[in-house]
Amino acid sequence: MPVQLNTPLAADLLAIPGVRIGVAQAGIRKANRKDLTVFLLDEGSAVGAVFTQNRYAAAPVQVCREHLASGADIRAMVINTGNANAGTGEPGLAAARQTCTAVARALGLSHEQVLPFSTGVIMEPLPLDRLLAGLPQALEQAAQSPVASGAQWLSAAEGVMTTDTLPKAASRQFLLGGSTVSATGIAKGAGMIRPNMATMLGFLATDANVASELMSTVARRLADISFNRVTVDGDTSTNDSFVVVATCRAGHALITDLSSPDGQALLAALTPLAQHLAHAIVRDGEGATKFITIRVEGGQTAAECLQAAYAVAHSPLVKTAFFASDPNLGRILAAVGYAGIADLDATKIELHLGDVHVVTAGGRHPDYREEDGQRVMKDAEILVRIGLGRGDVTETVWTCDFSHDYVTINADYRS
Incomplete structure (x- = not known):
């Protein structure tokens, strides 16, 4: 649906x-x-x-x-x-x-x-x-x-x-x-x-x-x-x-x-x-159950903000975690890390999931609790905010999760 x-x-x-x-x-x-x-x-x-x-x-x-x-x-x-x-x-x-x-x-x-x-x-x-x-x-x-x-x-x-x-x-x-x-x-x-x-x-x-x-x-x-x-x-x-x-x-x-x-x-x-x-x-993405906004803030350029945003948005591991409402949020950090941003300082990364502050200064926020992350991931609409700590540019992309139905729809597409 x-x-x-x-x-x-x-x-x-x-x-x-x-x-x-x-x-x-x-x-x-x-x-x-x-x-x-x-x-x-x-x-x-x-x-x-x-x-x-x-x-x-x-x-x-x-x-x-x-x-x-x-x-x-x-x-x-x-x-x-x-x-x-x-x-x-x-x-x-x-x-x-x-x-x-x-x-x-x-x-x-x-x-x-x-x-x-x-x-x-x-x-x-x-x-x-x-x-x-x-x-x-x-x-x-x-x-x-x-x-x-x-x-x-x-x-x-x-x-x-x-x-x-x-x-x-x-x-x-x-x-x-x-x-x-x-x-x-x-x-x-x-x-x-x-x-x-x-x-x-x-x-x-x-x-x-x-x-x-x-x-x-x-x-x-x-x-x-x-x-x-x-x-x-x-x-x-x-x-x-x-x-x-x-x-x-x-x-x-x-x-x-x-x-x-x-x-x-x-x-x-x-x-x-x-x-x-x-x-x-x-x-209406094939099999989608979540609408996800990924906002990357604090970039030096729009291009690098989009690099990070798309790396997260395209990650099958991230997308399946959202489908399962599983706050395995290290997958988001990993995607930002391999996005290809030159000279990225991981110690400046911030991550918010909805109203929950998950990561600060590149590490787990001391007040973060997994049940808070899961609460947000159960929502049908989710905001992910990623701070790069490199500048003042912000870019946003929109994506969805991967469900079992995505595989079924594409496996049966020509039948």
Whole structure:
């Protein structure tokens, strides 16, 4: 069961003027499930995206990068689940391009104006015939209303799921230049999640009025403090993609500088939304029972704080201890020690588990009692604070525990 995560309600999801959505059952991997989603964007929309750092990037990721680099006015996105179209060589690239061409022909666009996304099993040929056969249903549904409703956003969140147990979607409203602005996002992901993006897809749209040349920076800044700060199991996938769309339909003046008051307000408003979606991925981590915040304080640089945080977050020994509520907290110290921080002085390490001071000056705190540590570890949400005693930089990552179900889910993933 997800860790304190509920299914979003359609009534809570805001329509974004300039975005239409259609979802179909194409039978790409399994029958009778939503697995093909189309986003249609009004002319004049601005799009930015960031993608996996895995060098073995999937075919749709490669095609997305090409189309964004072309400078084309992006007008559509097509997402399939059930098949990653990764590790598929030239036939996979051809399939991704044919998908774009089919959508473009139906809409009277050029193929460069379409972005393709896939998620699912790696190294299996994309069943292009089924995908193409499902496109008319998705496109027809998208064309039925002038703007995607909350119910359609929720349907899209369901349509991109793989091993997720719940759809992930959220909205928020805020003011920019005196005008009300809306934003809605969806995401998918539960396993093979690691920073620098992972097996996750995220799509965030706002009607904010933003210059197109800023959108890649907007996407990167949001990803760096949300999706690039979560990890489930340390595996970096081949297909991860995070897209931010600004339909430019709001009434405020065009944002041309992210350092301007409106630019800063935009980032400040979208950050909690991106973080909510990223946290939802961790809360729905495969077999997760604990949501764990790891905050590393007192570093000289952000990089070394993240080194320590990820060493702890990725340690199977740490993660299984949290699952068992076993305060075997020396495992955390060991992970910090092998994180690779140059000249780390172990005598300055501090460790807090929730409200319990566990380690001071590199050794067991004289007042620490194991039953206090266990009390905190039984909670569903846990804060781990690690002090390095080297500077004034703090960084945070979010992760989950490893349970028996993680092994079961991944052992049975293809069955």
